[in-house]
Amino acid sequence: MNLMNKIQENNEIGHWSNYFSRNPKQRNKLHESDAELLEIPDSPDKYLAVTIDTVGEEITSGLYQDPYTMGWVTIMACLSDLAAVGATPLGVVISVSYEPFREKDFISEIARGMDEACRELEIFILGGDTNTTTTISLTACAFGLSERDRLMTRRGCRPGDEVFITGGAGSGNALGLVRLSQLSDDFYPESLYRPRVSLKAGRILSKYASCCMDTSDGVLTTLDQLMRLNNVGFDIDCRWEEILLPEVMELCNKTGTPPWMMLAGLHGEFLLMCSIPSHNVKKIRADLGSEGIDLIKVGKVKESPGITLNLLSGEKIDIDMAPVRNLLQTVNGDLDRYIQEFWNMGHKWGLNGPLKRDR
């Protein structure tokens, strides 16, 4: 898995996991699955699926300013991992840390965001832990059951499989753009960022998809990770109007932002990205359609590793996501340099087009 080492986040997770022994009853290997999958006694047909997720950087960096968003995303981010393995949730526990001076109203809004996300997903918070710290940090751990005979992980896609996402993309990076460029909230209010996880989509996909991963880190990072894990490549059809949400396209048009940025940024939207063998596409489309769930085609799996963007102009551009994924470390967390370097990459790839960034 040499391709995996090119990404600093993979190395960091690898560094941690080197210290720990692996449970022989765990079904997935490192990086292979959005949630950990574990055999459980007396349950020959099921895996226990477990995942934990902390929302912290998004708050300290100022990306989330509305406490409702903080609470909402904490729950959705965690449940998204269960959706990506097709699991049915059993419950969630939370650990919330915040400064002693925080106003009660602020805390209440975090709780309300969590509660409404739980209602949306028809799940319950079972309990948790509160802590006093110097910075807000919100952790959720979700667990559920998945069917062993419908195992769905990040591995398994094959050349020829078609690649889909379960809804319009770009909302996470739209909010990211507004914050990084210090645009007024009117361009894209934070309240538009309310990612909705579809557990039902995950369960339906688990019947036929050859691999699945959520887009919590953005569409192109997800493709990049799947590429490295499966040692395949992806041909991506850049039909921006279909792939991006209308309000995200509008932001791009208003601000002169090239649309690729809304796929390449690292702040995702918790859709499911999946590969489906061509002969199953019709069946899955029908099943999802009857539940009102979108399935938007983004491209196809190809044999040779790499990501190729097929522009509407007919031009094909090979992009390397490693420098984008490592960019925050490369610029030592300097967000001004980050947005500048990010823009420069698109320029190098010839993706910034005739649009001007000056507004």
Add this chain to the structure above:
Amino acid sequence: MNLMNKIQENNEIGHWSNYFSRNPKQRNKLHESDAELLEIPDSPDKYLAVTIDTVGEEITSGLYQDPYTMGWVTIMACLSDLAAVGATPLGVVISVSYEPFREKDFISEIARGMDEACRELEIFILGGDTNTTTTISLTACAFGLSERDRLMTRRGCRPGDEVFITGGAGSGNALGLVRLSQLSDDFYPESLYRPRVSLKAGRILSKYASCCMDTSDGVLTTLDQLMRLNNVGFDIDCRWEEILLPEVMELCNKTGTPPWMMLAGLHGEFLLMCSIPSHNVKKIRADLGSEGIDLIKVGKVKESPGITLNLLSGEKIDIDMAPVRNLLQTVNGDLDRYIQEFWNMGHKWGLNGPLKRDR
């Protein structure tokens, strides 16, 4: 549950839980159990036991300075909650947050502490999440299975039941004293604080104990919480030499610290505290003894709420733990005032004895 409201931590947890609906399949009510207990499909005999715990304040306050301790306690604190409901663990997931500048060696020591705690308990870390933040914060979520017909929670003790802990106490508060009084490490090195959870003790106790709770917040806080939950009182026999660890007694003697402080401080030691109906004591003692597990008697359950200390001198002293449990909030986190007020309480109760605090 009027008694519960006197404690600010209970109110804070209550404030959070007010926002959330309760899962009808959850067996325990709020505050009633160290781990959440949930019915699971197709498992008529078992509950899924889940708990989450963050180690944060202990690090930012400087209580833990050795990264190995941070990792070790993160695992033990979490598994202690599973032990207290008699569960057999299935696994753990972790979420680790730390500053971008942290040295690799420091992080490695946290991981080594976690790993060795897992080996001690024969459990596995299944996966987790890493985050960049402004302060270290380590979260673990553990889950396991407990037998429905051996339900053990914090509720159920009755007047006449005998009260025990599963080992010598005071190690947590000994470390707390060294830090708060800025004593040299020689008095009580941090490496002595290696709480060891006994999952086996939990499983054996679940056969006969009428209630159980871990001493993560210290012995007297645990008794106080059990008192409030069960609407009973406790008669505590202050045989310090039996209840406290020898090294803790030695610290008390060397520094002129009255031993009650090692029970009343809020930094506990992850023993199990349980009540056992008298007719079962012999049986449990034999079962635990054959596994090499101590059972130290600390007192008896009485009818009227309150905690009474029976000193060796024959004197009986009624203490109110509410001001101690709320002290950190009362002094607004000022640790110098904290230790002073704490000392003053013992003085008021007549517990500081002829010992002098001046060294």
